Amino acid sequence: MNSPLPQAHGLTVLIAEDGAADRLLLSSIVQRQGHKVLLACNGAEAVELFRQQRPQLVLMDGLMPVMDGFEATRQIKALAGEVLVPVIFLTSLNHADALTRTLEAGGDDVLIKPYNPLLLAAKITVMDRLRRLQETVLQQRDLIARHNEYLLNEQRVAKAVFDRVAHSGCLSAPNIRYRQSPYALFNGDLLLAAYTPSGDTHVLLADFTGHGLPAAIGAMPLSEVFYSMTTKGYGLGEMLREMNAKLKRILPVDMFCCATLVCVSAQRRSVEVWSGGMPDGYLQARAAGQRTPLISQHVPLGVLKAKAFDHSTQVLPMHPGDQLFLLTDGVTETIGPDDQLFGVERLQRVLDSNREPQQLIDEVEQALRDFQGRTRDDVSMVLITSQLPEHPGMPVMLYTDSGQCSPLDWSASFEFRASTLQQFNPLPYLLHLLMEVHGLRAQGAVIHSVLSELYSNALEHGVLGLDSRLKRDAEGFTRYYRLRNQRLAELQRGFVRVSMQVMPCPRGGRLTLDVEDSGQGFDVAKMMARPLELDRFSGRGLNLVRQLCPAARWSEEGRKSTVEFSWEALA
């Protein structure tokens, strides 16, 4: 045989032909070429044989009694489904319309009578090659489908894990509203919220560059740092340094994390903000009807080495009822018709027209829909309302140790001097030490609030000599914190001393805390004579302390403050 094709053999070939002589001739030719033959005298027999034995190839006469070849072909093709079973029509018709009919019925080729054995062998070989090609395509398709299914499943699992990581904080608190598109986290958006021990709210909105798993990987260490450090009472600066260092270490050079981290303190009527690489957020003062943009002032997390990283924050006045609106660039970069971006101006128009703050997120979403933007899967928004806790120290810290070894009779004293005050926050350590005393744990949040206030008063008013009256208005507030940072950076001398004394009592115990500073002190009698006014900026700290600890007292001309906490023996 001169055919350039390697000849197919070993197939099962169904021959449907009503002429006995033709059937005999064809089956001889086909068998001699090494194939197994099934014989049918009409279309109905052919369909039945196909159903039973699934031959790989069919030679089909067109005109036959009972059921013609066209109908039989349609039925066989339907039975074969997506597997290619080539049907070669046998015909003495050679009019174009007759040939067309065979193809319309699903025929793959035509063999014209009288039969030429060589031509038939070649046609069978070509059809077999087509059949195998189709088989390979189907196998590969199924393989790809399986891989894809596998991948999607992995993504679902990963998403479930990350959703848990990202939503284990206090996002469900009544003063937080947020919206994230379902796969936003998987596209690199992360939203975390948690209470500090003293009842402030920390919120982190972050946006990793890139998409999918690589982007979401960074979410793990970030939330780990966020939750553990927030719970332990660390401030934003320390958390930011830790987050930046961790991300710098694990992320490839071209990946980074844009982030806004805020601490909303209703008690102190303030919000502390750090933002790197995020679109402007907005602080909305309810009473004044004023909107202040929170502009990104830093390089995103994970880019700079620890030495170059700048964790300095901005502190702004934020009264109970004021709102903070943060968003990721999925909002402003939603693309509308003609490739236009939704943009900051459109967003600001929505903010302008907003009447009911609780509706703001819905209104922004509606505006994005009206813009007919292609829906992006990385849209995140959060609205935080400053809200005084029902009673200070709402969050109750949970401890897992047995409570059997609690230190009950000890004292310690610390003196933090200038260079330490500049870069170290001792509060988490002091709090941790105190919480080893089990009887104090129930009051942990109050102790943390009071200790924080006494420490920052000692540092800011005492050591740095800042006048709290500066904080009377918003402008002064900003000036106050600018001065604070400036004086702290230039600090040469001064100290804050913290002494703690724990003593057992007949039915429980008592903690005495002294906080002393190297500053000028103040007129204690005058301060104590003032009524407690909770809604003022200035002097906030002392008011808060007096409210939480009615027995607080000041000595050494205001340079030393003393508070006591006692507890009843645990049952």
Added chain:
Amino acid sequence: MAVTSHVSNDGNKLTIAIKGRFDFSKHQEFREAYEKCSLKSPQVVVDLKEATYLDSSALGMLLLLRDHAGGDESDVRVVNSNSDVRKVLAISNFDKLFDIN
């Protein structure tokens, strides 16, 4: 070519020019532009005169270039950016990493 590059006559300055959208699709070309030439004193200029848009993956590419050119000791300038591109660079405060004019 959407990314073109040339080295100054004294061999001290590599200029990479981007045309059109500067996004992930330029990743390969952009990297090849600075990897193919080894400079002795690597001053690199990224010319964005004809760049219409810049996304976060482009920022990542600039960081890779900076890293390649010596990290903190590198001298990478980003020039001729239009106002949209400048906005993106400003939000990320990349002026703290690159000489942007």
Added chain:
Amino acid sequence: MSEIHMDQQVISSLREVMEGGFAELLDTFLLDSEERIGQLHNAHEARDLTLVAHSFKGSSSNMGAIRLAQLCGQLEERAQKKQLAGIEELVIKIDDEYQMVRQLYRAERQRVAASSFASGG
């Protein structure tokens, strides 16, 4: 219209293809053809006539009975177009041609039997 009753070229290639099955093929063809002739005479509808003529045309052409195949082709075409006037004349022509074909193919069958007897003997 071809005058070839039995194409020797086709016959020799069939002999080659069928090898030992050639005699059986000839028998089958003749038996099948007798049946077709009977069906032609008994056909009452144009549709039946078309179908029989079509099958007969196919097997004749495969067997190299070229004139017979052509006559069947004519019959099929006229039956299909329902031009039935004078169709009996054409059926008689097919009858006559088949008589000729039968003689030639029987003779061929004899030759095969003789040669296989000779070679097989």
